[in-house]
Amino acid sequence: MQNRVGIIGAMDVEVKTLKSLLTESSEKVLMGLTFVQGKLDGTDVIIVQSGIGKVNAALCTQLLILEFKVTHIINTGIAGAMAHGLKVLDFVVSTDALYHDMDVTGFGYKVTQIPQMECSDFPADKAMIAAAKEAFDSLKEAQGHSLVAGRIASGDQFVSSKTVKESIRAACDPACVEMEGAAIAHAAYLNKTPFVIIRCMSDMADDSGESTYDFNEETAANLSAALVRSIVGKIQ
Numbered sequence: 001m002q003n004r005v006g007i008i009g010a011m012d013v014e015v016k017t018l019k020s021l022l023t024e025s026s027e028k029v030l031m032g033l034t035f036v037q038g039k040l041d042g043t044d045v046i047i048v049q050s051g052i053g054k055v056n057a058a059l060c061t062q063l064l065i066l067e068f069k070v071t072h073i074i075n076t077g078i079a080g081a082m083a084h085g086l087k088v089l090d091f092v093v094s095t096d097a098l099y100h101d102m103d104v105t106g107f108g109y110k111v112t113q114i115p116q117m118e119c120s121d122f123p124a125d126k127a128m129i130a131a132a133k134e135a136f137d138s139l140k141e142a143q144g145h146s147l148v149a150g151r152i153a154s155g156d157q158f159v160s161s162k163t164v165k166e167s168i169r170a171a172c173d174p175a176c177v178e179m180e181g182a183a184i185a186h187a188a189y190l191n192k193t194p195f196v197i198i199r200c201m202s203d204m205a206d207d208s209g210e211s212t213y214d215f216n217e218e219t220a221a222n223l224s225a226a227l228v229r230s231i232v233g234k235i236q
């Protein structure tokens with residue numbers, strides 16, 4: 001079967017460049033979301049802006065799977081750096097994704113654990129992770145930046161305080177923090193659809209968060225999109 005890759009970004013800045021590269025494109029609007037179908041360097045893709053936050057991301061993922069029958073999902077975007085040594089404009093490719101704001105510890109669950117569910121830490125597809133690493137090694141836009149393969153933690157919160165950053169680190173030690181990836185991973189997991197999350201760091205998720213973010217938003221979003229572009233044709 002030929003691949004049909006769904007590409008999700010939360011914000012326009014994360015998807016507009018990829019959309020502009022599509023050939024044979026057409027649009028369909030569902031639930032207020034504009035799904036743009038077309039070919040990206042010869043591969044069938046559907047690109048969509050989900051909106052910010054976990055519920056927007058999960059609903060969008062479910063539509064991509066049910067209505068557009070995607071074979072793979074890539075989440076592209078920006079994030080706050082958490083891993084030691086990771087800097088602004090470095091990259092993270094997900095090994096797994098979870099919710100840092102899931103807390104039912106009052107009933108004896110581990111922080112981040114989803115009650116009554118067999119999985120709380122959704123594993124990304126190994127072949128897609130490998131494709132990301134291979135694409136990164138030959139991406140000229142990424143020269144001078146590093147790529148870390150690691151856990152991504154998502155929550156409905158912009159992390160811009162050292163105290164919150166440290167408590168998330170203590171809870172689940174992620175490589176980066178953002179607001180959609182784990183919800184996309186969750187929906188993909190329930191549908192048995194392979195996924196990977198690619199994020200380029202816009203900020204350090206610390207007290208300098210908003211200003212660093214504003215300065216780097218567009219550059220980081222475009223770097224992530226450039227890596228996603230070169231992964232799409234490498235997925236087996």
Ligand code: SAH
Pocket residue numbers: 010011052053077078079080081157158159160177178179180202203204205206209213
């Ligand atoms: N600037 C936007 C809001 C952006 S919210 C506005 O004014 O409307 C932050 C977005 O970037 C989310 O989609 C999230 O996934 C990602 N992100 C980047 N850095 C983050 C951080 N430190 N904490 C949480 N999300 C972050």
